[in-house]
Amino acid sequence: MRYIYTLAMFLVTPLLVLRLLARGVRSRPYHRRWPERFGFFDAPGFSGSLWVHAVSVGEVNAAEPMIKALRRDYPNAPLVITTVTPTGTARVHQLFGDSVFHVYLPYDLPYSVGRFLKKIRPRLALIVETEIWPNLYFACRRRGIPLMIVNARLSERSLRGYKPLRALLRSALRCVSVIAAQSRTDAARYRLLGADPQQILVIGNMKFDMPIPNGAVAEGAAMREHWGARRPVWIAASTHEGEELAVLEAHLQVLKRLPDALLLLAPRHPERFRVVEHAVRSLGFTTATRSVDRVPSPSHQVCVIDAMGQLMPFFAASDVAFVGGSLVPIGGHNVLEPAALSVPVLVGPYTFNFEEITASLIHQGGAARVPGGDRLGPEMLQLLLDTGRRERMGQAAQQVFERERGAVQRIMQLIDAQLQE
Structure with a gap:
Protein backbone atom coordinates (compact mmCIF):
# COMPACT_ATOMS: atom_id res chain seq x y z
CA MET A 1 0.00 0.00 0.00
CA ARG A 2 2.82 2.39 0.80
CA TYR A 3 4.52 1.76 -2.54
CA ILE A 4 1.23 2.42 -4.36
CA TYR A 5 0.77 5.63 -2.37
CA THR A 6 4.33 6.79 -3.14
CA LEU A 7 3.90 5.99 -6.85
CA ALA A 8 0.68 7.99 -6.86
CA MET A 9 2.49 10.93 -5.24
CA PHE A 10 5.15 10.84 -7.95
CA LEU A 11 2.49 10.72 -10.66
CA VAL A 12 0.62 13.74 -9.31
CA THR A 13 3.78 15.82 -8.77
CA PRO A 14 3.47 17.58 -12.18
CA LEU A 15 -0.08 18.52 -11.25
CA LEU A 16 1.15 19.88 -7.92
CA VAL A 17 3.66 22.09 -9.73
CA LEU A 18 0.93 23.32 -12.11
CA ARG A 19 -1.26 24.07 -9.12
CA LEU A 20 1.54 26.13 -7.55
CA LEU A 21 1.87 28.08 -10.78
CA ALA A 22 -1.88 28.62 -11.05
CA ARG A 23 -2.15 29.75 -7.42
CA GLY A 24 0.77 32.09 -8.09
CA VAL A 25 -1.31 33.95 -10.67
CA ARG A 26 -3.65 35.03 -7.87
CA SER A 27 -1.11 35.17 -5.04
CA ARG A 28 2.55 35.99 -5.80
CA PRO A 29 3.97 34.25 -2.68
CA TYR A 30 3.10 30.91 -4.30
CA HIS A 31 5.75 31.65 -6.96
CA ARG A 32 8.45 32.21 -4.38
CA ARG A 33 10.36 29.52 -2.49
CA TRP A 34 8.70 26.67 -4.38
CA PRO A 35 11.93 24.56 -4.38
CA GLU A 36 11.41 24.22 -0.60
CA ARG A 37 8.35 22.09 -1.36
CA PHE A 38 10.80 19.49 -2.70
CA GLY A 39 13.28 19.81 0.16
CA PHE A 40 15.67 22.22 -1.56
CA PHE A 41 16.80 25.05 0.72
CA ASP A 42 19.97 26.23 2.42
CA ALA A 43 20.67 24.13 5.49
CA PRO A 44 20.48 26.31 8.62
CA GLY A 45 23.56 24.61 10.08
CA PHE A 46 22.19 23.39 13.38
CA SER A 47 21.18 20.09 14.93
CA GLY A 48 18.83 18.99 17.69
CA SER A 49 16.08 21.36 16.60
CA LEU A 50 12.50 21.34 17.84
CA TRP A 51 10.28 21.21 14.76
CA VAL A 52 6.66 22.42 14.73
CA HIS A 53 4.46 21.92 11.67
CA ALA A 54 1.38 24.16 11.40
CA VAL A 55 -0.26 23.99 7.99
CA SER A 56 -1.83 27.48 7.80
CA VAL A 57 -2.99 30.55 9.72
CA GLY A 58 -5.40 28.77 12.06
CA GLU A 59 -2.86 26.16 13.08
CA VAL A 60 -0.13 28.78 13.57
CA ASN A 61 -2.45 30.77 15.82
CA ALA A 62 -3.32 27.61 17.76
CA ALA A 63 0.37 26.74 18.16
CA GLU A 64 1.44 30.25 19.23
CA PRO A 65 1.25 29.66 23.01
CA MET A 66 3.03 26.29 22.68
CA ILE A 67 5.80 27.80 20.52
CA LYS A 68 6.30 30.58 23.06
CA ALA A 69 6.48 27.96 25.83
CA LEU A 70 9.11 26.04 23.83
CA ARG A 71 11.18 29.19 23.43
CA ARG A 72 10.90 29.85 27.17
CA ASP A 73 11.68 26.31 28.36
CA TYR A 74 14.28 25.39 25.71
CA PRO A 75 16.02 28.68 24.90
CA ASN A 76 19.10 26.97 23.44
CA ALA A 77 17.23 24.65 21.08
CA PRO A 78 16.85 25.85 17.47
CA LEU A 79 13.17 26.17 16.62
CA VAL A 80 11.89 25.22 13.14
CA ILE A 81 8.36 26.02 11.97
CA THR A 82 6.96 24.65 8.73
CA THR A 83 3.77 25.72 6.99
CA VAL A 84 2.07 24.89 3.69
CA THR A 85 0.37 28.18 2.76
CA PRO A 86 1.82 31.68 2.23
CA THR A 87 -0.74 33.08 4.67
CA GLY A 88 0.55 30.69 7.32
CA THR A 89 4.09 31.80 6.49
CA ALA A 90 3.14 35.45 6.83
CA ARG A 91 1.61 34.75 10.23
CA VAL A 92 4.79 32.97 11.42
CA HIS A 93 6.89 35.99 10.43
CA GLN A 94 4.41 38.35 12.05
CA LEU A 95 4.45 36.47 15.36
CA PHE A 96 8.06 35.32 15.60
CA GLY A 97 10.16 37.20 13.05
CA ASP A 98 13.70 35.87 12.74
CA SER A 99 13.66 34.12 16.13
CA VAL A 100 12.58 30.88 14.40
CA PHE A 101 13.69 29.16 11.20
CA HIS A 102 10.82 28.90 8.74
CA VAL A 103 10.64 26.65 5.69
CA TYR A 104 7.77 25.15 3.70
CA LEU A 105 6.96 21.51 4.41
CA PRO A 106 7.99 19.42 1.40
CA TYR A 107 5.57 17.24 -0.52
CA ASP A 108 5.32 13.71 0.84
CA LEU A 109 7.91 12.24 -1.54
CA PRO A 110 10.65 10.07 0.01
CA TYR A 111 13.63 12.01 -1.34
CA SER A 112 12.05 15.41 -0.59
CA VAL A 113 11.27 14.36 2.97
CA GLY A 114 14.75 12.90 3.41
CA ARG A 115 16.44 16.12 2.26
CA PHE A 116 14.24 18.16 4.58
CA LEU A 117 14.97 16.08 7.70
CA LYS A 118 18.69 15.91 6.92
CA LYS A 119 18.87 19.71 6.84
CA ILE A 120 16.83 20.62 9.92
CA ARG A 121 18.00 17.60 12.00
CA PRO A 122 15.18 17.62 14.57
CA ARG A 123 15.23 15.87 17.92
CA LEU A 124 11.43 16.19 18.24
CA ALA A 125 8.64 16.68 15.68
CA LEU A 126 5.36 18.33 16.71
CA ILE A 127 2.53 18.13 14.16
CA VAL A 128 -0.36 20.50 14.90
CA GLU A 129 -3.94 19.23 14.47
CA THR A 130 -4.49 17.00 11.39
CA GLU A 131 -1.54 16.38 9.08
CA ILE A 132 -0.89 12.69 8.42
CA TRP A 133 1.80 12.19 5.76
CA PRO A 134 2.88 8.52 5.63
CA ASN A 135 6.33 8.94 4.05
CA LEU A 136 7.18 11.74 6.47
CA TYR A 137 6.05 9.69 9.46
CA PHE A 138 7.97 6.58 8.32
CA ALA A 139 11.09 8.71 7.73
CA CYS A 140 10.90 10.11 11.28
CA ARG A 141 10.65 6.62 12.74
CA ARG A 142 13.56 5.38 10.62
CA ARG A 143 15.73 8.24 11.90
CA GLY A 144 14.64 7.81 15.52
CA ILE A 145 12.88 11.19 15.67
CA PRO A 146 10.03 11.12 18.22
CA LEU A 147 6.81 12.40 16.67
CA MET A 148 3.82 13.92 18.46
CA ILE A 149 0.48 15.09 17.07
CA VAL A 150 -0.58 17.96 19.33
CA ASN A 151 -3.97 19.66 19.48
CA ALA A 152 -5.02 16.64 17.43
CA ARG A 153 -8.43 16.82 15.82
CA LEU A 154 -10.15 14.67 13.22
CA SER A 155 -13.53 15.63 11.78
CA GLU A 156 -16.11 13.10 10.66
CA ARG A 157 -15.58 14.34 7.12
CA SER A 158 -11.81 13.76 7.30
CA LEU A 159 -12.33 10.30 8.79
CA ARG A 160 -14.54 9.36 5.82
CA GLY A 161 -12.01 10.81 3.38
CA TYR A 162 -9.19 8.76 4.90
CA LYS A 163 -11.14 5.50 4.60
CA PRO A 164 -9.50 4.25 1.36
CA LEU A 165 -6.05 4.73 2.95
CA ARG A 166 -6.92 3.38 6.39
CA ALA A 167 -4.46 0.46 6.29
CA LEU A 168 -1.60 2.77 5.29
CA LEU A 169 -2.55 5.43 7.82
CA ARG A 170 -2.79 2.83 10.58
CA SER A 171 0.85 1.94 9.91
CA ALA A 172 1.83 5.62 9.74
CA LEU A 173 0.11 6.43 13.03
CA ARG A 174 2.07 3.65 14.73
CA CYS A 175 5.15 5.84 14.10
CA VAL A 176 3.71 8.46 16.46
CA SER A 177 4.73 8.52 20.12
CA VAL A 178 1.83 10.59 21.46
CA ILE A 179 -1.46 11.85 20.05
CA ALA A 180 -2.65 14.73 22.26
CA ALA A 181 -6.30 14.96 21.24
CA GLN A 182 -8.48 18.03 21.65
CA SER A 183 -11.54 16.05 22.77
CA ARG A 184 -12.92 12.60 23.48
CA THR A 185 -14.60 12.63 20.06
CA ASP A 186 -11.28 13.34 18.31
CA ALA A 187 -9.60 10.60 20.35
CA ALA A 188 -12.29 8.10 19.33
CA ARG A 189 -11.86 8.98 15.65
CA TYR A 190 -8.10 8.50 15.83
CA ARG A 191 -8.74 5.07 17.33
CA LEU A 192 -11.09 4.27 14.44
CA LEU A 193 -8.36 5.37 12.03
CA GLY A 194 -6.03 2.79 13.56
CA ALA A 195 -4.00 4.64 16.20
CA ASP A 196 -2.91 2.61 19.21
CA PRO A 197 -5.21 3.59 22.13
CA GLN A 198 -2.11 3.67 24.37
CA GLN A 199 -0.77 6.56 22.26
CA ILE A 200 -3.85 8.76 22.69
CA LEU A 201 -4.45 11.25 25.49
CA VAL A 202 -7.27 13.79 25.72
CA ILE A 203 -5.49 17.06 26.53
CA GLY A 204 -7.88 19.83 25.45
CA ASN A 205 -7.60 22.58 22.87
CA MET A 206 -4.54 24.84 22.78
CA LYS A 207 -6.62 27.58 21.22
CA PHE A 208 -8.11 28.26 24.64
CA ASP A 209 -4.59 29.24 25.74
CA MET A 210 -4.06 31.79 23.00
CA PRO A 211 -2.93 35.17 24.35
CA ILE A 212 -5.02 38.27 23.77
CA PRO A 213 -2.62 40.64 21.97
CA ASN A 214 -1.36 43.53 24.06
CA GLY A 215 -3.41 46.60 23.31
Whole structure:
Protein backbone atom coordinates (compact mmCIF):
# COMPACT_ATOMS: atom_id res chain seq x y z
CA MET A 1 0.00 0.00 0.00
CA ARG A 2 2.82 2.39 0.80
CA TYR A 3 4.52 1.76 -2.54
CA ILE A 4 1.23 2.42 -4.36
CA TYR A 5 0.77 5.63 -2.37
CA THR A 6 4.33 6.79 -3.14
CA LEU A 7 3.90 5.99 -6.85
CA ALA A 8 0.68 7.99 -6.86
CA MET A 9 2.49 10.93 -5.24
CA PHE A 10 5.15 10.84 -7.95
CA LEU A 11 2.49 10.72 -10.66
CA VAL A 12 0.62 13.74 -9.31
CA THR A 13 3.78 15.82 -8.77
CA PRO A 14 3.47 17.58 -12.18
CA LEU A 15 -0.08 18.52 -11.25
CA LEU A 16 1.15 19.88 -7.92
CA VAL A 17 3.66 22.09 -9.73
CA LEU A 18 0.93 23.32 -12.11
CA ARG A 19 -1.26 24.07 -9.12
CA LEU A 20 1.54 26.13 -7.55
CA LEU A 21 1.87 28.08 -10.78
CA ALA A 22 -1.88 28.62 -11.05
CA ARG A 23 -2.15 29.75 -7.42
CA GLY A 24 0.77 32.09 -8.09
CA VAL A 25 -1.31 33.95 -10.67
CA ARG A 26 -3.65 35.03 -7.87
CA SER A 27 -1.11 35.17 -5.04
CA ARG A 28 2.55 35.99 -5.80
CA PRO A 29 3.97 34.25 -2.68
CA TYR A 30 3.10 30.91 -4.30
CA HIS A 31 5.75 31.65 -6.96
CA ARG A 32 8.45 32.21 -4.38
CA ARG A 33 10.36 29.52 -2.49
CA TRP A 34 8.70 26.67 -4.38
CA PRO A 35 11.93 24.56 -4.38
CA GLU A 36 11.41 24.22 -0.60
CA ARG A 37 8.35 22.09 -1.36
CA PHE A 38 10.80 19.49 -2.70
CA GLY A 39 13.28 19.81 0.16
CA PHE A 40 15.67 22.22 -1.56
CA PHE A 41 16.80 25.05 0.72
CA ASP A 42 19.97 26.23 2.42
CA ALA A 43 20.67 24.13 5.49
CA PRO A 44 20.48 26.31 8.62
CA GLY A 45 23.56 24.61 10.08
CA PHE A 46 22.19 23.39 13.38
CA SER A 47 21.18 20.09 14.93
CA GLY A 48 18.83 18.99 17.69
CA SER A 49 16.08 21.36 16.60
CA LEU A 50 12.50 21.34 17.84
CA TRP A 51 10.28 21.21 14.76
CA VAL A 52 6.66 22.42 14.73
CA HIS A 53 4.46 21.92 11.67
CA ALA A 54 1.38 24.16 11.40
CA VAL A 55 -0.26 23.99 7.99
CA SER A 56 -1.83 27.48 7.80
CA VAL A 57 -2.99 30.55 9.72
CA GLY A 58 -5.40 28.77 12.06
CA GLU A 59 -2.86 26.16 13.08
CA VAL A 60 -0.13 28.78 13.57
CA ASN A 61 -2.45 30.77 15.82
CA ALA A 62 -3.32 27.61 17.76
CA ALA A 63 0.37 26.74 18.16
CA GLU A 64 1.44 30.25 19.23
CA PRO A 65 1.25 29.66 23.01
CA MET A 66 3.03 26.29 22.68
CA ILE A 67 5.80 27.80 20.52
CA LYS A 68 6.30 30.58 23.06
CA ALA A 69 6.48 27.96 25.83
CA LEU A 70 9.11 26.04 23.83
CA ARG A 71 11.18 29.19 23.43
CA ARG A 72 10.90 29.85 27.17
CA ASP A 73 11.68 26.31 28.36
CA TYR A 74 14.28 25.39 25.71
CA PRO A 75 16.02 28.68 24.90
CA ASN A 76 19.10 26.97 23.44
CA ALA A 77 17.23 24.65 21.08
CA PRO A 78 16.85 25.85 17.47
CA LEU A 79 13.17 26.17 16.62
CA VAL A 80 11.89 25.22 13.14
CA ILE A 81 8.36 26.02 11.97
CA THR A 82 6.96 24.65 8.73
CA THR A 83 3.77 25.72 6.99
CA VAL A 84 2.07 24.89 3.69
CA THR A 85 0.37 28.18 2.76
CA PRO A 86 1.82 31.68 2.23
CA THR A 87 -0.74 33.08 4.67
CA GLY A 88 0.55 30.69 7.32
CA THR A 89 4.09 31.80 6.49
CA ALA A 90 3.14 35.45 6.83
CA ARG A 91 1.61 34.75 10.23
CA VAL A 92 4.79 32.97 11.42
CA HIS A 93 6.89 35.99 10.43
CA GLN A 94 4.41 38.35 12.05
CA LEU A 95 4.45 36.47 15.36
CA PHE A 96 8.06 35.32 15.60
CA GLY A 97 10.16 37.20 13.05
CA ASP A 98 13.70 35.87 12.74
CA SER A 99 13.66 34.12 16.13
CA VAL A 100 12.58 30.88 14.40
CA PHE A 101 13.69 29.16 11.20
CA HIS A 102 10.82 28.90 8.74
CA VAL A 103 10.64 26.65 5.69
CA TYR A 104 7.77 25.15 3.70
CA LEU A 105 6.96 21.51 4.41
CA PRO A 106 7.99 19.42 1.40
CA TYR A 107 5.57 17.24 -0.52
CA ASP A 108 5.32 13.71 0.84
CA LEU A 109 7.91 12.24 -1.54
CA PRO A 110 10.65 10.07 0.01
CA TYR A 111 13.63 12.01 -1.34
CA SER A 112 12.05 15.41 -0.59
CA VAL A 113 11.27 14.36 2.97
CA GLY A 114 14.75 12.90 3.41
CA ARG A 115 16.44 16.12 2.26
CA PHE A 116 14.24 18.16 4.58
CA LEU A 117 14.97 16.08 7.70
CA LYS A 118 18.69 15.91 6.92
CA LYS A 119 18.87 19.71 6.84
CA ILE A 120 16.83 20.62 9.92
CA ARG A 121 18.00 17.60 12.00
CA PRO A 122 15.18 17.62 14.57
CA ARG A 123 15.23 15.87 17.92
CA LEU A 124 11.43 16.19 18.24
CA ALA A 125 8.64 16.68 15.68
CA LEU A 126 5.36 18.33 16.71
CA ILE A 127 2.53 18.13 14.16
CA VAL A 128 -0.36 20.50 14.90
CA GLU A 129 -3.94 19.23 14.47
CA THR A 130 -4.49 17.00 11.39
CA GLU A 131 -1.54 16.38 9.08
CA ILE A 132 -0.89 12.69 8.42
CA TRP A 133 1.80 12.19 5.76
CA PRO A 134 2.88 8.52 5.63
CA ASN A 135 6.33 8.94 4.05
CA LEU A 136 7.18 11.74 6.47
CA TYR A 137 6.05 9.69 9.46
CA PHE A 138 7.97 6.58 8.32
CA ALA A 139 11.09 8.71 7.73
CA CYS A 140 10.90 10.11 11.28
CA ARG A 141 10.65 6.62 12.74
CA ARG A 142 13.56 5.38 10.62
CA ARG A 143 15.73 8.24 11.90
CA GLY A 144 14.64 7.81 15.52
CA ILE A 145 12.88 11.19 15.67
CA PRO A 146 10.03 11.12 18.22
CA LEU A 147 6.81 12.40 16.67
CA MET A 148 3.82 13.92 18.46
CA ILE A 149 0.48 15.09 17.07
CA VAL A 150 -0.58 17.96 19.33
CA ASN A 151 -3.97 19.66 19.48
CA ALA A 152 -5.02 16.64 17.43
CA ARG A 153 -8.43 16.82 15.82
CA LEU A 154 -10.15 14.67 13.22
CA SER A 155 -13.53 15.63 11.78
CA GLU A 156 -16.11 13.10 10.66
CA ARG A 157 -15.58 14.34 7.12
CA SER A 158 -11.81 13.76 7.30
CA LEU A 159 -12.33 10.30 8.79
CA ARG A 160 -14.54 9.36 5.82
CA GLY A 161 -12.01 10.81 3.38
CA TYR A 162 -9.19 8.76 4.90
CA LYS A 163 -11.14 5.50 4.60
CA PRO A 164 -9.50 4.25 1.36
CA LEU A 165 -6.05 4.73 2.95
CA ARG A 166 -6.92 3.38 6.39
CA ALA A 167 -4.46 0.46 6.29
CA LEU A 168 -1.60 2.77 5.29
CA LEU A 169 -2.55 5.43 7.82
CA ARG A 170 -2.79 2.83 10.58
CA SER A 171 0.85 1.94 9.91
CA ALA A 172 1.83 5.62 9.74
CA LEU A 173 0.11 6.43 13.03
CA ARG A 174 2.07 3.65 14.73
CA CYS A 175 5.15 5.84 14.10
CA VAL A 176 3.71 8.46 16.46
CA SER A 177 4.73 8.52 20.12
CA VAL A 178 1.83 10.59 21.46
CA ILE A 179 -1.46 11.85 20.05
CA ALA A 180 -2.65 14.73 22.26
CA ALA A 181 -6.30 14.96 21.24
CA GLN A 182 -8.48 18.03 21.65
CA SER A 183 -11.54 16.05 22.77
CA ARG A 184 -12.92 12.60 23.48
CA THR A 185 -14.60 12.63 20.06
CA ASP A 186 -11.28 13.34 18.31
CA ALA A 187 -9.60 10.60 20.35
CA ALA A 188 -12.29 8.10 19.33
CA ARG A 189 -11.86 8.98 15.65
CA TYR A 190 -8.10 8.50 15.83
CA ARG A 191 -8.74 5.07 17.33
CA LEU A 192 -11.09 4.27 14.44
CA LEU A 193 -8.36 5.37 12.03
CA GLY A 194 -6.03 2.79 13.56
CA ALA A 195 -4.00 4.64 16.20
CA ASP A 196 -2.91 2.61 19.21
CA PRO A 197 -5.21 3.59 22.13
CA GLN A 198 -2.11 3.67 24.37
CA GLN A 199 -0.77 6.56 22.26
CA ILE A 200 -3.85 8.76 22.69
CA LEU A 201 -4.45 11.25 25.49
CA VAL A 202 -7.27 13.79 25.72
CA ILE A 203 -5.49 17.06 26.53
CA GLY A 204 -7.88 19.83 25.45
CA ASN A 205 -7.60 22.58 22.87
CA MET A 206 -4.54 24.84 22.78
CA LYS A 207 -6.62 27.58 21.22
CA PHE A 208 -8.11 28.26 24.64
CA ASP A 209 -4.59 29.24 25.74
CA MET A 210 -4.06 31.79 23.00
CA PRO A 211 -2.93 35.17 24.35
CA ILE A 212 -5.02 38.27 23.77
CA PRO A 213 -2.62 40.64 21.97
CA ASN A 214 -1.36 43.53 24.06
CA GLY A 215 -3.41 46.60 23.31
CA ALA A 216 -6.16 44.81 21.36
CA VAL A 217 -8.92 45.94 23.73
CA ALA A 218 -7.59 49.49 23.92
CA GLU A 219 -7.23 49.66 20.12
CA GLY A 220 -10.79 48.39 19.72
CA ALA A 221 -12.08 51.04 22.13
CA ALA A 222 -10.19 53.75 20.23
CA MET A 223 -11.74 52.62 16.95
CA ARG A 224 -15.21 52.77 18.47
CA GLU A 225 -14.59 56.33 19.60
CA HIS A 226 -13.48 57.22 16.07
CA TRP A 227 -16.55 55.89 14.26
CA GLY A 228 -19.05 56.55 17.05
CA ALA A 229 -19.08 54.82 20.44
CA ARG A 230 -22.84 54.12 20.44
CA ARG A 231 -22.94 52.85 16.89
CA PRO A 232 -24.12 49.22 16.31
CA VAL A 233 -21.17 47.24 14.92
CA TRP A 234 -20.88 43.62 13.81
CA ILE A 235 -18.06 41.67 12.23
CA ALA A 236 -18.15 38.85 9.68
CA ALA A 237 -14.77 37.14 10.15
CA SER A 238 -12.93 34.62 7.94
CA THR A 239 -15.59 34.55 5.23
CA HIS A 240 -15.37 32.39 2.11
CA GLU A 241 -16.70 32.58 -1.41
CA GLY A 242 -20.47 32.08 -1.21
CA GLU A 243 -20.76 33.79 2.18
CA GLU A 244 -20.08 37.47 1.49
CA LEU A 245 -23.31 37.94 -0.47
CA ALA A 246 -25.35 36.49 2.41
CA VAL A 247 -23.44 38.74 4.85
CA LEU A 248 -24.10 41.85 2.74
CA GLU A 249 -27.78 40.97 2.35
CA ALA A 250 -27.95 40.57 6.13
CA HIS A 251 -26.37 43.99 6.54
CA LEU A 252 -29.00 45.54 4.26
CA GLN A 253 -31.66 44.13 6.58
CA VAL A 254 -29.80 45.52 9.60
CA LEU A 255 -29.50 48.98 7.99
CA LYS A 256 -33.26 49.21 7.42
CA ARG A 257 -33.78 49.21 11.19
CA LEU A 258 -30.40 50.57 12.31
CA PRO A 259 -29.26 53.00 9.58
CA ASP A 260 -26.01 53.89 11.36
CA ALA A 261 -24.86 50.23 11.71
CA LEU A 262 -21.35 49.27 10.60
CA LEU A 263 -20.23 45.92 9.14
CA LEU A 264 -16.59 44.84 9.46
CA LEU A 265 -15.98 42.25 6.72
CA ALA A 266 -12.82 40.11 6.86
CA PRO A 267 -12.36 37.61 3.97
CA ARG A 268 -10.35 34.53 4.91
CA HIS A 269 -7.87 34.58 2.00
CA PRO A 270 -5.79 37.57 0.85
CA GLU A 271 -6.25 36.78 -2.85
CA ARG A 272 -9.96 37.55 -2.41
CA PHE A 273 -9.57 40.95 -0.71
CA ARG A 274 -9.95 42.98 -3.92
CA VAL A 275 -12.79 40.81 -5.23
CA VAL A 276 -14.77 41.26 -2.01
CA GLU A 277 -14.08 45.01 -1.91
CA HIS A 278 -15.36 45.33 -5.49
CA ALA A 279 -18.51 43.36 -4.62
CA VAL A 280 -19.21 45.59 -1.62
CA ARG A 281 -18.80 48.79 -3.64
CA SER A 282 -20.87 47.45 -6.54
CA LEU A 283 -23.81 46.95 -4.17
CA GLY A 284 -23.73 50.64 -3.28
CA PHE A 285 -22.32 50.52 0.26
CA THR A 286 -20.09 53.39 1.36
CA THR A 287 -16.92 51.40 1.85
CA ALA A 288 -13.64 51.70 3.73
CA THR A 289 -10.67 49.35 3.66
CA ARG A 290 -8.07 48.65 6.32
CA SER A 291 -5.20 49.17 3.87
CA VAL A 292 -6.32 52.64 2.70
CA ASP A 293 -8.53 54.15 5.41
CA ARG A 294 -7.09 52.28 8.44
CA VAL A 295 -10.26 52.92 10.48
CA PRO A 296 -13.75 53.51 9.02
CA SER A 297 -15.34 56.89 9.60
CA PRO A 298 -18.91 57.52 10.89
CA SER A 299 -20.10 57.76 7.26
CA HIS A 300 -18.90 54.30 6.19
CA GLN A 301 -21.39 51.40 6.15
CA VAL A 302 -18.88 48.59 5.50
CA CYS A 303 -15.15 48.22 6.20
CA VAL A 304 -13.27 45.46 4.35
CA ILE A 305 -10.42 44.25 6.56
CA ASP A 306 -7.86 43.53 3.85
CA ALA A 307 -5.03 42.56 6.21
CA MET A 308 -3.91 39.36 7.90
CA GLY A 309 -3.54 38.76 11.62
CA GLN A 310 -5.37 41.93 12.71
CA LEU A 311 -8.77 40.62 13.73
CA MET A 312 -8.50 40.82 17.53
CA PRO A 313 -8.85 44.64 17.81
CA PHE A 314 -11.82 44.48 15.42
CA PHE A 315 -13.42 41.71 17.49
CA ALA A 316 -12.89 43.90 20.56
CA ALA A 317 -14.63 46.78 18.75
CA SER A 318 -17.67 44.69 17.73
CA ASP A 319 -21.01 44.07 19.41
CA VAL A 320 -21.54 40.68 17.69
CA ALA A 321 -19.30 38.36 15.64
CA PHE A 322 -20.31 36.05 12.83
CA VAL A 323 -17.55 33.47 12.23
CA GLY A 324 -17.34 32.39 8.60
CA GLY A 325 -16.66 29.12 6.84
CA SER A 326 -19.89 27.99 8.44
CA LEU A 327 -22.56 29.03 5.89
CA VAL A 328 -20.75 26.92 3.28
CA PRO A 329 -19.37 23.40 3.91
CA ILE A 330 -15.86 24.56 4.86
CA GLY A 331 -16.37 23.52 8.48
CA GLY A 332 -16.12 26.84 10.28
CA HIS A 333 -13.24 28.75 11.85
CA ASN A 334 -12.05 29.75 15.30
CA VAL A 335 -14.93 30.89 17.52
CA LEU A 336 -12.62 31.38 20.51
CA GLU A 337 -11.15 34.73 19.44
CA PRO A 338 -14.41 36.66 19.91
CA ALA A 339 -15.32 34.49 22.91
CA ALA A 340 -12.07 35.49 24.65
CA LEU A 341 -13.17 39.13 24.33
CA SER A 342 -16.73 38.50 25.64
CA VAL A 343 -18.25 39.04 22.19
CA PRO A 344 -21.35 36.93 21.39
CA VAL A 345 -20.92 34.62 18.41
CA LEU A 346 -23.14 33.55 15.50
CA VAL A 347 -22.28 30.59 13.26
CA GLY A 348 -23.90 28.82 10.33
CA PRO A 349 -24.79 25.12 10.04
CA TYR A 350 -21.31 23.86 9.05
CA THR A 351 -18.96 23.86 12.06
CA PHE A 352 -17.43 20.37 11.90
CA ASN A 353 -13.86 21.74 12.13
CA PHE A 354 -14.66 23.13 15.59
CA GLU A 355 -17.38 20.72 16.54
CA GLU A 356 -17.07 20.42 20.31
CA ILE A 357 -15.94 24.00 20.97
CA THR A 358 -18.89 25.40 19.02
CA ALA A 359 -21.30 22.98 20.66
CA SER A 360 -20.00 23.97 24.09
CA LEU A 361 -20.39 27.67 23.37
CA ILE A 362 -23.94 27.17 22.07
CA HIS A 363 -24.87 24.93 25.00
CA GLN A 364 -23.59 27.49 27.53
CA GLY A 365 -25.35 30.35 25.77
CA GLY A 366 -22.28 32.12 24.38
CA ALA A 367 -23.10 31.42 20.74
CA ALA A 368 -26.11 30.79 18.50
CA ARG A 369 -26.49 28.96 15.22
CA VAL A 370 -28.37 30.19 12.16
CA PRO A 371 -29.67 27.49 9.78
CA GLY A 372 -28.69 29.42 6.66
CA GLY A 373 -27.73 32.77 5.18
CA ASP A 374 -31.35 33.92 4.96
CA ARG A 375 -31.60 33.88 8.77
CA LEU A 376 -28.34 35.75 9.43
CA GLY A 377 -29.89 39.21 9.02
CA PRO A 378 -32.90 38.70 11.35
CA GLU A 379 -30.76 37.03 14.04
CA MET A 380 -28.06 39.69 13.82
CA LEU A 381 -30.63 42.48 14.01
CA GLN A 382 -32.26 40.87 17.02
CA LEU A 383 -28.93 40.72 18.85
CA LEU A 384 -27.95 44.27 17.95
CA LEU A 385 -31.28 45.50 19.35
CA ASP A 386 -31.06 43.49 22.59
CA THR A 387 -28.22 44.81 24.78
CA GLY A 388 -29.09 42.53 27.70
CA ARG A 389 -28.97 39.37 25.60
CA ARG A 390 -25.65 40.41 24.06
CA GLU A 391 -24.12 40.97 27.47
CA ARG A 392 -25.34 37.61 28.76
CA MET A 393 -24.02 35.79 25.68
CA GLY A 394 -20.67 37.61 25.88
CA GLN A 395 -20.21 36.70 29.54
CA ALA A 396 -21.13 33.06 28.86
CA ALA A 397 -18.68 32.89 25.93
CA GLN A 398 -15.85 34.32 28.01
CA GLN A 399 -16.58 31.87 30.87
CA VAL A 400 -16.33 28.90 28.48
CA PHE A 401 -13.03 30.26 27.17
CA GLU A 402 -11.54 30.66 30.66
CA ARG A 403 -12.80 27.27 31.90
CA GLU A 404 -11.08 25.32 29.13
CA ARG A 405 -7.60 26.81 29.41
CA GLY A 406 -4.53 24.75 30.38
CA ALA A 407 -3.92 22.47 27.38
CA VAL A 408 -0.51 24.01 26.60
CA GLN A 409 0.78 23.25 30.09
CA ARG A 410 -0.32 19.62 29.75
CA ILE A 411 1.27 19.35 26.29
CA MET A 412 4.54 20.83 27.59
CA GLN A 413 4.66 18.10 30.25
CA LEU A 414 4.34 15.49 27.46
CA ILE A 415 7.07 17.23 25.45
CA ASP A 416 9.37 17.27 28.49
CA ALA A 417 8.80 13.54 28.95
CA GLN A 418 9.61 12.80 25.29
CA LEU A 419 12.80 14.82 25.37
CA GLN A 420 13.92 13.19 28.61
CA GLU A 421 13.41 9.75 27.06
